[in-house]
Amino acid sequence: MENIKILPKSLIDILVKIMKRSLFLGVCMLTLTGIAHSQNGGSITGTVTSELNGSPLTGVNVLLEGTRFGTTTDADGTFAIANVPEGSYELQFSFIGYQEKVSSVDVNAGSVTEVEIELTARSTEMQEIIVKGRALNLIGVSESASQGKVGRAEFINRPLLRTGEVMETVPGLIASQHSGTGKANQFYLRGFNLDHGTDFAASLEGVPLNLRTHGHGQGYLDLNLLIPELVNTIEFRKGPYYAEVGDFATSGSADIELVSELPEPILRTEAGLDEYYRGLFANSSRVGDKSVLYALNAQYYNGPFDVPENTAQYSGVVKLSGGSSSNGYSVSALGYTSDWNSSDQIPRGAVETGYISRFGAIDSTAGGETDRYKLIANWWNTNDSYGRTEATVYASYYRLNLFSNFTYFLNNPERGDQFEQADRRFYGGARISHEWFTNWFGRRTVNKVGADLRHDQIFDIGLYNTENRQRWSTVRDDEIGESSIGTYFENETQWTGKLQTNIGLRADLFYFDVNSNINVNSGSETDIILSPKFNIVLGPWNDTEFYINTGLGYHSNDARGTTIQVDPVTRDAVSGVDPLVRSQGAEVGVRTAAIQGLQSSLTFFYLGLDSELVFVGDAGGTEASDASEHIGFEWANYYRPTNWLQLNLDVALTESRYRNVSADSDKIPNSIGRIITGGVTFNPTEGWFNTFRLRHFGPRPLIETGDVRSEATTLLNFKTGYDFGTMQVDLDMLNILNAASPDISYYYTSRFHGASTESSDIHFHPVIPRTLRMSITLKF
Structure with a gap:
């Protein structure tokens, strides 16, 4: 078994040392407490629609103010926040192109609170607003500043020379080519020459695309099978x-x-x-x-x-x-x-x-x-x-x-x-x-x-x-x-x-x-x-x-x-x-x-x-x-x-x-x-x-x-x-x-x-x- 190595930077050294000493104890404690404590909270569910035409809004940020409990609406405009501790809360709804809205909710243990919200467009001339590209607000949702999600409109409106360039919607990533169009692209990110994919993992519908022990290069990643018009999201x-x-x-x-x-x-x-x-x-x-x-x-x-x-x-x-x-x-x-x-x-x-x-x-x-x-x-x-x-x-x-x-x-x-x-x-x-x-x-x-x-x-x-x-x-x-x-x-x-x-x-x-x-x-x-x-x-x-x-x-x-x-x-x-x-x-x-x-x-x-x-x-x-x-x-x-x-x-x-x-x-x-x-x-x-x-x-x-x-x-x-x-x-x-x-x-x-x-x-x-x-x- 390979030893866990410590990073050669002072701040990182401290973080990793703390992590090494506390991780296994923390995992055990949290697992045991997860078993020992019954779920005594309630749930909040709801639907968010547009006031203009009543259509559901996808990608609306839903956040419990004063906490990091939150989610985003799905393709049907619905959302769910499970196991919220009992109490009174303010639900904040935000979506680019629409006015922010706040709704008061009371959560009781073991019950489901239902909310229906209509958001008002900032301009009465707007007929329909959808999430375009990187418009999704990830405050209260993401775990890092370098995490993100891009939507279908980003690919539809983007000039593409090659299919693999859909991956350039990831900030800081470049896709190039050193051979024919039919071959996998060359990728670069964070100073890495990733060749055809090594050290960058991609999956399609949850299935890994990188090919290990490959005839041409380790981790070979060929995205040519994608049809850009059918890509819904890329979460990176x-x-x-x-x-x-x-x-x-x-x-x-x-x-x-x-x-x-x-x-x-x-x-x-x-x-x-x-x-x-x-x-x-x-x-x-x-x-x-x-x-x-x-x-x-x-x-x-x-x-x-x-x-x-x-x-x-x-x-x-x-x-x-x-x-x-x-x-x-x-x-x-x-x-x-x-x-x-x-x-x-x-x-x-x-x-x-x-x-x-x-x-x-x-x-x-x-x-x-x-x-x-x-x-x-x-x-x-x-x-x-x-x-x-x-x-x-x-x-x-x-x-x-x-x-x-x-x-x-x-x-x-x-x-x-x-x-x-x-x-x-x-x-x-x-x-x-x-x-x-x-x-x-x-x-x-x-x-x-x-x-x-x-x-x-x-x-x-x-x-x-x-x-x-x-x-x-x-x-x-x-x-x-x-x-x-x-x-x-x-x-x-x-x-x-x-x-x-x-x-x-x-x-x-x-x-x-x-x-x-x-x-x-x-x-x-x-x-x-x-x-x-x-x-x-x-x-x-x-x-x-x-x-x-x-x-x-x-x-x-x-x-x-x-x-x-x-x-x-x-x-x-x-x-x-x-x-x-x-x-x-x-x-x-x-x-x-x-x-x-x-x-x-x-x-x-x-x-x-x-x-x-x-x-x-x-x-x-x-x-x-x-x-x-x-x-x-x-x-x-x-x-x-x-x-x-x-x-x-x-x-x-x-x-x-x-x-x-x-x-x-x-x-x-x-x-x-x-x-x-x-x-x-x-x-x-x-x-x-x-x-x-x-x-x-x-x-x-x-x-x-x-x-x-x-x-x-x-x-x-x-x-x-x-x-x-x-x-x-x-x-x-x-x-x-x-x-x-x-x-x-x-x-x-x-x-x-x-x-x-x-x-x-x-x-x-x-x-x-x-x-x-x-x-x-x-x-x-």
Whole structure:
């Protein structure tokens, strides 16, 4: 069992020491008192509607003044606050675009108090107000300043070059690309070069999307199966402070929820420059008290590259939902298939000498193909006496064949260095949690226990030398079984009206079984890790809260690295890596909604990792490196001064370093120190909508000494459109300044055909030049 490590910062040291000494005693005491004390409170339920048309309002903040007891309304405009101590209270209702309202309620033990509220719009000209993007007020709800939730309107009105850019609704996160459109995006957050997902955990409908022990990169996260129009919300959490999230959640995590119903059927067609075409049909139908959502999506893109991408992507969704937000279920089936030619990064020297153009390729036969199919079942039940139970069961099939060539003719001047990474697997699992309310000496306490189980049966994970996508030798070929089980306990206690603590403890057990074509590299490993969490919430004062968060987390390593004994190429003896790698995090933050229409948060954070995973150019994947630390701050702002204007600005500055190495070689390659994103959305008249989006990520070191650095990248995108009611027309202008910047940069040694010698150079993937895309959506 791995020891719990202490963070190397004085404030963090104190917090973690207190947490270590009190956690187990606190868990035992709170569990016992939860059993010993009967539920002697009452419940408040109600419905919030708009005075304009009587329609339910989703996302209204409901708060018991003088306490942190609160919630938000669901899709039906309903809310419920369970186990409220007996007494008289003032209920505060707040929603951007509407006037605040306060209602007096009396709560009696064992009874349910029902409330019906109508909110008045601030402008009598408003016909309907819905939660747009990040307008949701999280005062009294969130556990940290870096936690948040964005809604469907944020994706509908945002100009998107790629599907994966929906994740850029998370403040401080950038999604880029170093290969073809069909491949997973590159992600950056809090100074981490997350490659294709390592150290950022994402889930869809409660099902983990990161693929561990992946053929291309650990924690591979491909979001191309998403249909942006069907994303309902993205709830994000940064840092390892939440017990219900396990593997890969060091820098953060996000849970993506799909809509259950659409207001009307939609038929969408898109076309743009560089042979971009897309078609979408989506609809939902009522069958009794159930809703059936179904959609088909097809997309084709060649891009501006000399070797056309020829990317074809097809996806489909069927989702059956029943019940309400309190008691209900859903069953979802998703499918996705794609094939493409890669537009991989190219050496800068080859462009400068005229060997290839900026959109050229050294190896014209690189590319890939992938399939994935998912079946997900969710069930939830809420009971005033017993609490809330949620369960998820899922099964998924996945396949990837990826052909890459990053060093061209460096290692094999005759046949070239192209290689294939293959991955074919089935993975499935289940998650269950139960949350209940108790009173501890008159203080409201929420307890939550949960468990998750996952097994990956990887039938084929291999690395092969290829030429023109034809295998000519095997580097390694493995069959792997990887299983894990995680359990956790969380406790939230409201000590006073201005003080709340959240403590948690998570335990994870992993089992790796590797059957390799190189016998000495076969074997099995088992590892267990404990991850305690401790959070403090202070306030609110004048709609402002303060947070202190600390916790330990982890990421798993590739199973092949845990049993390896000899290098598959040289057959030299090598040492294996730790199966589970410890991470540490702490942050101090503040969130305010004191100014009407403004949601603002400021966070100072520290993240440490016992072994950073970095991209290796000649292998096309990630490998374990030295211990690291990331220190920085984030400032996130969403402002809606009027009904027709919304502004947002997010700034993230981070300093990232390797630990325990000399100061002249402690830079982490591709760790971004500056990310600035912002947007302006204005709807001057009914029907019109316009959005500007700015994406900026600063220069970054490409080698450990910092002597070689990448360029900064700044892009400005624009979307405009008009909604006629039954038809909507959109125009997207992407990279409207026609910036000739890199989307990604690396520094390593390669040799292209015809070059007399090898050379170390910056290898980059260019951003897409200015492009236009137009879409017509029929709603019927």
